[in-house]
Amino acid sequence: MQRFSFLSLARNALSHHEGWRRAWRSPPLREAYDVVIVGAGGHGLSTAYHLAKEHGISNVAVIEKGWLGGGNTARNTHTIRANFLRDVSIRFHDVSVKLYEQLSRELNYNILFSQRSMIDLIQSWGKLRDLRRRSLAMALHGPAYDLISVDELRRRIPAMGDLSGVRLPPLAGMAHPQAAMARHDAVAWSYARAADARGVEIHQHTEVTGFLRDARGRITGVETSRGTVRAGQVALATAGNTSHVAAKAGLSLPLVTRNLQAFVSEPVKPIIDVIVNCPDVGLYVMQSDKGELVIGGGTDPIPSYRQGCHVATFEDVVASLVELFPRFKALRMMRQWGGAIEFAYDASPIISKTGVEGLLVSTGWYGGFKSIPVGGLTYAHLIATGTPHPLAEAFGLDRFTGLRFLLEAGTVAQR
Amino acid sequence: MLQISCPWCGTRPEGEFICLGEAVPPRPDPAALSEAEWAAALANRANIRGLHAERWWHVRSCGRILTIWRDTVSHAIVPPPDGTAALEVKP
Numbered sequence A: 001m002q003r004f005s006f007l008s009l010a011r012n013a014l015s016h017h018e019g020w021r022r023a024w025r026s027p028p029l030r031e032a033y034d035v036v037i038v039g040a041g042g043h044g045l046s047t048a049y050h051l052a053k054e055h056g057i058s059n060v061a062v063i064e065k066g067w068l069g070g071g072n073t074a075r076n077t078h079t080i081r082a083n084f085l086r087d088v089s090i091r092f093h094d095v096s097v098k099l100y101e102q103l104s105r106e107l108n109y110n111i112l113f114s115q116r117s118m119i120d121l122i123q124s125w126g127k128l129r130d131l132r133r134r135s136l137a138m139a140l141h142g143p144a145y146d147l148i149s150v151d152e153l154r155r156r157i158p159a160m161g162d163l164s165g166v167r168l169p170p171l172a173g174m175a176h177p178q179a180a181m182a183r184h185d186a187v188a189w190s191y192a193r194a195a196d197a198r199g200v201e202i203h204q205h206t207e208v209t210g211f212l213r214d215a216r217g218r219i220t221g222v223e224t225s226r227g228t229v230r231a232g233q234v235a236l237a238t239a240g241n242t243s244h245v246a247a248k249a250g251l252s253l254p255l256v257t258r259n260l261q262a263f264v265s266e267p268v269k270p271i272i273d274v275i276v277n278c279p280d281v282g283l284y285v286m287q288s289d290k291g292e293l294v295i296g297g298g299t300d301p302i303p304s305y306r307q308g309c310h311v312a313t314f315e316d317v318v319a320s321l322v323e324l325f326p327r328f329k330a331l332r333m334m335r336q337w338g339g340a341i342e343f344a345y346d347a348s349p350i351i352s353k354t355g356v357e358g359l360l361v362s363t364g365w366y367g368g369f370k371s372i373p374v375g376g377l378t379y380a381h382l383i384a385t386g387t388p389h390p391l392a393e394a395f396g397l398d399r400f401t402g403l404r405f406l407l408e409a410g411t412v413a414q415r
Numbered sequence B: 001m002l003q004i005s006c007p008w009c010g011t012r013p014e015g016e017f018i019c020l021g022e023a024v025p026p027r028p029d030p031a032a033l034s035e036a037e038w039a040a041a042l043a044n045r046a047n048i049r050g051l052h053a054e055r056w057w058h059v060r061s062c063g064r065i066l067t068i069w070r071d072t073v074s075h076a077i078v079p080p081p082d083g084t085a086a087l088e089v090k091p
């Protein structure tokens, strides 16, 4: 792997930056691999990296129907946090935040990690009770989630307008200092480059269309748009498309796919230096390094694979934005888009073997950019050893058959 | 904004409704099922990419629940395919 450093930058400047090698190869598709990972999003790529790094398994193909990192990883609003309700979720995401803190160094790639805190604006007693409960649960594990006053809220978010006239006057705030953002593409690219350097092959523009099975029903490979590929194990990392792909192996899963959208404004001077989250009205907003305001809200409340803008939700988010930040009425919006995200029945992730031998799933990542490092670490462990990683024991599909649901909730809009 | 046809109120904007998700079969008797079958009935969904039947609750008007057929990719609402009841209604 060609390493990035001040020296290598300077050296390449001399040759007008025309001497850089490609960050990953595009080798021909072979007939067989030990492991086929379906989906080259953050989760698939991180899993491949950890398979090679911790388990020495590098005869791996990551097969992607579009381009690498072009799914939800490309579409997400890059918030990283660990303010969850259940013990296992808090521990899992606390580890993910810590892995993110080291990621630029670990992968020799600047992911523009910026740990700038998330501030929740609380506008109802029910939400205050809900978040206080999270805060008490989190106090057992480490990451901070502290109640702050409305005055403190105003001090941390000076861009907010006069709050006295809003429909639901703020009652308090919560501050989560470990919350961060990172350049989403850089996360996908850095894992791709590091996995490739350890021998993993990434095959873009190759869609998995079916499965190969032996007489006993075990999965022995995949059918793709570029031919048949045999595999010792097939690990799905296909995000919102997972039900659709798994159905081809006769597998039914506790998942619903929905559209989540976001949009960005024209760039402006620095005006917000934290991640602002308003769960009662379904809005969050932060400012990117380029100066654009990155704005999002809740998921569209209908099953959907559309990957677009649903006008009813868009209107709700904009109405909340201009009520709390009246000055943003003057902003022009530059881009809007959506992604197909998948929710498990209990809104916790699934990292698991399945009822079909040789087929594994990692899914339920409706807010799983934050989970890419730990998701890959634990999925690779399961694939390599056949047993769940201690951090992810609770995330198996057996929790459904055992009726041991792990009820969680997103943090944005629960309307 | 989706326009949804309620058999009682006519075509109304989606904001008057709450989507209750995929139309699933009536709740089975848990005592008659294994734990795995009961869990699947409770939690598993077909989650179809394409045309599926789903329930909507006309909460801000007549209060009734209706079933429509909608494509989950294009969001187009279409008449029920042949062989399904036009608008099967849950009590």
Ligand SMILES: Cc1cc2nc3c(=O)[nH]c(=O)nc-3n(C[C@H](O)[C@H](O)[C@H](O)COP(=O)(O)OP(=O)(O)OC[C@H]3O[C@@H](n4cnc5c(N)ncnc54)[C@H](O)[C@@H]3O)c2cc1C
Pocket: A038, A039, A040, A041, A042, A043, A044, A063, A064, A065, A066, A067, A068, A069, A070, A071, A072, A073, A074, A075, A076, A077, A078, A079, A080, A206, A207, A208, A209, A237, A238, A239, A240, A241, A245, A260, A261, A262, A296, A337, A338, A339, A340, A341, A365, A366, A367, A368, A369, A370, A371
């Ligand atoms: C608008 C929006 C905002 C979000 N904001 C946040 C946030 O702030 N914080 C956060 O933590 N999370 C957020 N998320 C969620 C986050 O984007 C995802 O959870 C995360 O990116 C999932 O990574 P992944 O690798 O599982 O999925 P993806 O990046 O979607 O990768 C899955 C890949 O599988 C491929 N694939 C699917 N089917 C096949 C097939 N049959 N054959 C081959 N390849 C296939 C797809 O093309 C895709 O590239 C957001 C999502 C959206 C849409």
Ligand SMILES: [Zn+2]
Pocket: B006, B007, B008, B009, B010, B058, B061, B062, B063, B064
């Ligand atoms: Zn009606």
